[in-house]
Amino acid sequence: MGTITKALGLLNHFSLNHPEIGLIQFVKLSGFDKATNHRLLSELAINGFVEQDSLTRKYRLGPSVLRLANVREITFPARSVINPILEDLVAATGETAHASLLQSNILTTIAHKEGTTHGTRVHIDPAELIPLHATASGLAVMAFAQEALTKQVLASDLKSWTNSTIVDRAQLVDKIEDTRASGFGGSNQGFENGVYGIAAPLFDKNQTCIGAIAIATPTSRQSEQLDALIKKELAKASRRITHGWGGIIPGQMEAVWTHV
Amino acid sequence: MGTITKALGLLNHFSLNHPEIGLIQFVKLSGFDKATNHRLLSELAINGFVEQDSLTRKYRLGPSVLRLANVREITFPARSVINPILEDLVAATGETAHASLLQSNILTTIAHKEGTTHGTRVHIDPAELIPLHATASGLAVMAFAQEALTKQVLASDLKSWTNSTIVDRAQLVDKIEDTRASGFGGSNQGFENGVYGIAAPLFDKNQTCIGAIAIATPTSRQSEQLDALIKKELAKASRRITHGWGGIIPGQMEAVWTHV
DNA sequence: AGTGTAGGTTCAAATAATGAACCATACACA
DNA sequence: TGTGTATGGTTCATTATTTGAACCTACACT
Numbered sequence: 099m100g101t102i103t104k105a106l107g108l109l110n111h112f113s114l115n116h117p118e119i120g121l122i123q124f125v126k127l128s129g130f131d132k133a134t135n136h137r138l139l140s141e142l143a144i145n146g147f148v149e150q151d152s153l154t155r156k157y158r159l160g161p162s163v164l165r166l167a168n169v170r171e172i173t174f175p176a177r178s179v180i181n182p183i184l185e186d187l188v189a190a191t192g193e194t195a196h197a198s199l200l201q202s203n204i205l206t207t208i209a210h211k212e213g214t215t216h217g218t219r220v221h222i223d224p225a226e227l228i229p230l231h232a233t234a235s236g237l238a239v240m241a242f243a244q245e246a247l248t249k250q251v252l253a254s255d256l257k258s259w260t261n262s263t264i265v266d267r268a269q270l271v272d273k274i275e276d277t278r279a280s281g282f283g284g285s286n287q288g289f290e291n292g293v294y295g296i297a298a299p300l301f302d303k304n305q306t307c308i309g310a311i312a313i314a315t316p317t318s319r320q321s322e323q324l325d326a327l328i329k330k331e332l333a334k335a336s337r338r339i340t341h342g343w344g345g346i347i348p349g350q351m352e353a354v355w356t357h358v
Numbered sequence: 359m360g361t362i363t364k365a366l367g368l369l370n371h372f373s374l375n376h377p378e379i380g381l382i383q384f385v386k387l388s389g390f391d392k393a394t395n396h397r398l399l400s401e402l403a404i405n406g407f408v409e410q411d412s413l414t415r416k417y418r419l420g421p422s423v424l425r426l427a428n429v430r431e432i433t434f435p436a437r438s439v440i441n442p443i444l445e446d447l448v449a450a451t452g453e454t455a456h457a458s459l460l461q462s463n464i465l466t467t468i469a470h471k472e473g474t475t476h477g478t479r480v481h482i483d484p485a486e487l488i489p490l491h492a493t494a495s496g497l498a499v500m501a502f503a504q505e506a507l508t509k510q511v512l513a514s515d516l517k518s519w520t521n522s523t524i525v526d527r528a529q530l531v532d533k534i535e536d537t538r539a540s541g542f543g544g545s546n547q548g549f550e551n552g553v554y555g556i557a558a559p560l561f562d563k564n565q566t567c568i569g570a571i572a573i574a575t576p577t578s579r580q581s582e583q584l585d586a587l588i589k590k591e592l593a594k595a596s597r598r599i600t601h602g603w604g605g606i607i608p609g610q611m612e613a614v615w616t617h618v
Numbered sequence: 619a620g621t622g623t624a625g626g627t628t629c630a631a632a633t634a635a636t637g638a639a640c641c642a643t644a645c646a647c648a
Numbered sequence: 649t650g651t652g653t654a655t656g657g658t659t660c661a662t663t664a665t666t667t668g669a670a671c672c673t674a675c676a677c678t
Contacts, residue, residue, distance in 0.1 A: 117433035146461030167427030173377035201406030
C-alpha cells in the first residue's frame, strides 16, 4: 500500500459518530504505528486536510476539503444538481434516497435525504463507502459500467456484510445480468439487515456510468406497488440528474426503461 | 517534501480556469517526472480525490472531496454558517466578501460572494490559497492567533505579489501591531493591484483565531466613509459567524471593537 | 511518589518512491 | 504510406523516504 493511500485512508475514519479522532484512536483504527500515524496526520494537517483542536489535540477534517469541494462543485455541479431531485424523490416515495459516485471500485455517497414516512425509515451515514457487490447501487453501476469493473469486483474477495450478502460469484453475475435487463439494481438486506434497496444508474457526457441513485426502504414496507412507484421515480430522477450535469443516457436504457 | 504533500499539492492546481488537467500538463505545473505524476495521480484516483474523464483521460477533482466536505460540514458547520452572513455583508456594503480558514501558515478560501456594485468589483477565485503576509485576512489572523504563527511567517521568505506587498519584516511586525490595536487587518494592493482589503478575525470555541472574514474593494472606490461602514459590518459579521459555529470572541476584541 | 494514558520524537533498518528510457496510440501533414 | 509530434502510460535499477521500537513529556488520578 502506498503512503498516499495510507494517509488518505485515515480520512475515511471520520464520520458522523466520530467527527474528531485522537492520535491513539487512529493507531487502533488504522493499525499503523503511532509514529507513522503522527507523520501522516502532520502532513495532512500542513495541507489542510485535517486540523487539530487547539485544546484537545484531536484531529478533524480540515478546511481544504471544503475549498476543493467548492471548486469541483462550481466547475462540475453534482450535489447542486442532485439535491433538489433527491427532495422530489423523497416527496414522491416517502422513503430515504441517496446518490453515490464511482471511485475506482467502490461508491462514494455524495448526497442523501431521509424519508418522510412515519416511524421507521432508513438512516444513512454520509461518510460511509458503499461496496459494489452488496448494494443495489453497486449492481446498477456494475451492470452499466465497463466490463472491466465487474471483473475487478469478481477478482476481489466479496466481503459478507449480512447473511444475505451475495458472495457467490456466479450468483453475482446472474444478479448483474438481471440488473442489465431490468435497468434497476435491487438488493434485499445485502448491506444492512432490514433494508431493501432499489437503484438506477447515472451517466456522464460520454455515456459512461459514473454512479447511481437509490432508494432504501425498510423490508417491512416492501410491496409490489411501492416497487413500481420507486422504479418509475428512479428512472425519472436518473434522467433528470444525468441531463442536469450534461450527461447522456445510453440508448439501451431507454429500451429497458420503457415499461416503467 | 513528503510524498503526501506532493500528491495533495497536485490538487491545488485545479481552479476555475483549469478544472481538468492532463498528465503532461501536470508535469509542467508540478515539475515532477511524468512517471511520478502518473503514480501520484493514480493513487489519488484510487482514493477518489481525482477522477479521469473516460474519453479525454484528463484528470479532475474526484467525488471524495464532496463526501468529506459533506461530513465536515454536517459535523462542523462552517460554510452553512458563513454563507448567509456573507450575503448580508454584500448587501450592506455592495462589495465582494470572502471567508477563509487557517491551514498551517496559509489561508484557504471556503466561501465568497461577489459585490453588487455597478461596473468594477473584485473577482475571487475560490481555488486560490491566500498568503498571510500579503493580505488583510492574513494580518487579521496573525494579529490574533498564537505568536508562533507570526514567527513562522517572519522566518519564511516573504514573496512579493505586487510592488506594494510588504516584504520588510520590521514593517510587517508594525502592521500586525496596528491590526492588533484596531481589530482589523488592512492591505492596500498587497496581493493584487487595484484591490484594497479589510478583514476581521474569526474564532473557535477555545477563543483561538482560526480564520478571517474580509471585504475587497477596488482602490478607486476607497473612502473613509466606506471604510467605516465596512469595519462596522465586518465586526458584526465576525461576531455572528464566530457565535454561529459555537466560537467565543476573546475579551480583547470587544475592547478594540467598541468604537465601530 | 506511583500508575495510567495521552501526544509527540528519534534514528538505524526496511521499504517505497523516483526518473531515464521505454512502449503505444492518435493525429497532422507531405 | 511514411515521418514528426503530441499524448498517456509502464519498467526497473538506483535512490531517498518511510517505518516502528524505544524514548521523552505532560497531565490526571490514587
